[in-house]
Amino acid sequence: MIPRYSRKEMSSIWEENNKFNIWLKIEKLACEAQAKLGVIPNNIAENLSGAIEFDVECINEIESIVKHDVIAFLTYVAEKAGVDVRYLHYGMTSSDVLDTCLAVQLKESCDILLENLKNLLAALKKKAEDYKDIVCVGRSHGMHAEPTTLGLKFARFYAEFKRNYQRLISAQKEISICKISGAVGNFANVDPFVEEYVAKEMGLIPETISSQVIPRDRHAMFFSVLGVIASSIENIAIEIRHLQRTEIGEISEHFSIGQKGSSAMPHKCNPILSENLTGLSRLIRSYVFPALENVALWHERDISHSSVERCIAPDACITMDFALVRLTDLIDKLVINKENIEKNLNSSKGLVFSQRVLLELVNSGLAREEAYKIVQSNAMKVKQNNSDFLAELKQDKPLLKVINSEKLESLFDLKYYTKHVGHIYSKVFN
Numbered sequence: 001m002i003p004r005y006s007r008k009e010m011s012s013i014w015e016e017n018n019k020f021n022i023w024l025k026i027e028k029l030a031c032e033a034q035a036k037l038g039v040i041p042n043n044i045a046e047n048l049s050g051a052i053e054f055d056v057e058c059i060n061e062i063e064s065i066v067k068h069d070v071i072a073f074l075t076y077v078a079e080k081a082g083v084d085v086r087y088l089h090y091g092m093t094s095s096d097v098l099d100t101c102l103a104v105q106l107k108e109s110c111d112i113l114l115e116n117l118k119n120l121l122a123a124l125k126k127k128a129e130d131y132k133d134i135v136c137v138g139r140s141h142g143m144h145a146e147p148t149t150l151g152l153k154f155a156r157f158y159a160e161f162k163r164n165y166q167r168l169i170s171a172q173k174e175i176s177i178c179k180i181s182g183a184v185g186n187f188a189n190v191d192p193f194v195e196e197y198v199a200k201e202m203g204l205i206p207e208t209i210s211s212q213v214i215p216r217d218r219h220a221m222f223f224s225v226l227g228v229i230a231s232s233i234e235n236i237a238i239e240i241r242h243l244q245r246t247e248i249g250e251i252s253e254h255f256s257i258g259q260k261g262s263s264a265m266p267h268k269c270n271p272i273l274s275e276n277l278t279g280l281s282r283l284i285r286s287y288v289f290p291a292l293e294n295v296a297l298w299h300e301r302d303i304s305h306s307s308v309e310r311c312i313a314p315d316a317c318i319t320m321d322f323a324l325v326r327l328t329d330l331i332d333k334l335v336i337n338k339e340n341i342e343k344n345l346n347s348s349k350g351l352v353f354s355q356r357v358l359l360e361l362v363n364s365g366l367a368r369e370e371a372y373k374i375v376q377s378n379a380m381k382v383k384q385n386n387s388d389f390l391a392e393l394k395q396d397k398p399l400l401k402v403i404n405s406e407k408l409e410s411l412f413d414l415k416y417y418t419k420h421v422g423h424i425y426s427k428v429f430n
Contacts, residue, residue: 001318005280010321013108014314020054022101023073026198027089030096030180033197034190040087047081070094091190093183095301099214100178102313103204106222109317110172116324117165117229121158123331125429128154132421134338135414136250137345137352142242144348146355147417150250150341155428157236162428164229171225174218178204184300185210212301216294219309223291226316230284233323237274237281240330244271249340254333273330280323287312349382350389356411357393357403364402374399 001011012018031045054076063072071094078085089097132151137144178199182190185207192206199206207214243251253271255261261268290312294305345352354375361371378392378399390412394405 001315001322005322006318007321007325010109010112010318011314013105013112014318016056017054019101019105020056020059020073022104023070023097024048024052024077025202026097026100026180027074027077029198029201030092030190030194031087031090033194034087034090036197037191037193039191040090041084044083044087047083048077050081052077052080068094070097091182091194092180093212095213096180096182096190098306100180100198100202100204102219102309103175103177103179103214104202106219106313106317107172107176107204109321110168110175112321113317113324114165114168114172116321116328117161117168120324120328120331121161121165123328124154124158124161127151127331127334128158128425128428131336132425133418134336134341135345135418136341137348144352146352147345147414149418149421150336152421152424153239155425157232157239159428160232160235161229164225164232167225167228171222173205175222176204177207177214177218178202179207179210179214181207181210184212211297211299213297213305216291216297216305220288220291220295223288223312223316226320227285227288229320230281230323233327234278234281236327236331237277240274240334241271241278244274248344249337250344252335252337253330254335273326277323277327277330280319284316284319284323287316348389349387350412351379351382353389353412354379356416357408360407360411361399361402366402 028045028048031040031048034040035042035045059072059076062075063069066072066075070089074085074089077083078088128151130151131154132149134150135147136150136153138146138148178195179185180190180195180198181187181192187195195206198204240251240253242248244253252269253273255269260266261270261272290308294308297305358368358371358375361374362368366374374396378396379389381387381392382389390408393399393408
């Protein structure tokens with residue numbers, strides 16, 4: 001991922017030097033296990049215990065000749081550590097190192113992403129609490145529907161990301177897998193103890209059964225969860241973008257001192273962060289399909305998945321990390337315009353109370369179809385005449401035979417729509 005959308009904490013997990021250090025740790029632990037079994041001399045693991053300074057360019061030069069990244073790495077390590085190359089990587093295959101390393105990198109990436117989600121949840125919860133009782137208009141199809149509260153919007157997003165948090169925990173467990181079972185995964189040349197030993201030391205779980213690679217349904221699950229989280233990020237971003245539109249202006253992104261919205265129009269304050277998050281969400285979701293296609297490999301293995309994962313694994317994790325941190329900061333600094341919220345709520349001239357009037361007519365004995373016609377005809381008059389809904393209803397003589405003026409007025413009460421907010425909050429924030 002380009003530096004513009006990268007944070008050091010996450011990107012460092014995917015740097016070449018870190019990858020080689022993980023490879024070295026896997027090889028060292030495997031040698032320790034082999035030595036415990038009496039398969040190789042004790043001093044092999046001891047020689048690997050010292051820090052090795054990796055020269056990435058040198059390893060790449062070796063790879064340009066041998067055309068194999070793990071062999072190039074082993075050649076470099078054997079020379080630098082003075083290890084008898086006969087016993088290094090004994091009984092193992094390249095995927096033992098590659099797949100176990102990828103598991104470590106994904107697991108460590110998940111640790112960061114889970115922390116990000118905790119921070120985002122805290123930000124959403126605070127907004128939900130702060131605006132719990134701020135009544136706003138709810139919209140369906142982009143049109144005014146019925147009153148709700150601004151806090152409920154944030155509570156709904158909180159619940160969604162709480163589910164995402166649990167999904168990512170499951171996905172992390174799914175990919176925290178160690179595979180040290182040799183060619184085609186049958187342990188013919190490496191004792192199962194080696195896999196168990198390496199897994200325990202690296203905080204991983206031994207694969208139940210593998211081919212020459214860890215089954216890619218695990219990775220497909222992980223990237224699919226990232227795709228769902230990306231969609232949830234866009235869900236919030238789209239809401240902010242809509243509510244920041246000039247005609248609405250209920251919520252807006254923080255506009256810092258010295259910030260400029262347009263090179264041509266000095267008055268512009270654009271929702272650039274939300275738009276950026278929408279784009280990053282599209283990018284993360286695009287990684288899901290190739291991850292799903294990686295599941296089907298030829299027989300015990302091929303490497304059609306390899307090039308895909310070298311691209312999507314770091315990019316997806318780095319981009320998700322950046323997006324979650326950006327979204328959290330955006331939520332923390334959101335600007336709420338209560339005056340516009342109230343103005344927009346009242347702008348439909350009381351039409352948001354139409355269902356309550358409808359239900360009262362039904363409860364008073366009218367057939368639903370008849371009641372609907374009465375309410376709808378008066379609603380259309382409001383739109384045609386730019387009049388007031390309650391005023392139109394009070395002039396409807398057939399309606400007044402069923403509901404008197406005093407009762408009608410009582411139906412236009414915003415508290416009716418907020419009476420169960422506490423109950424919803426008790427379910428969301430339990």
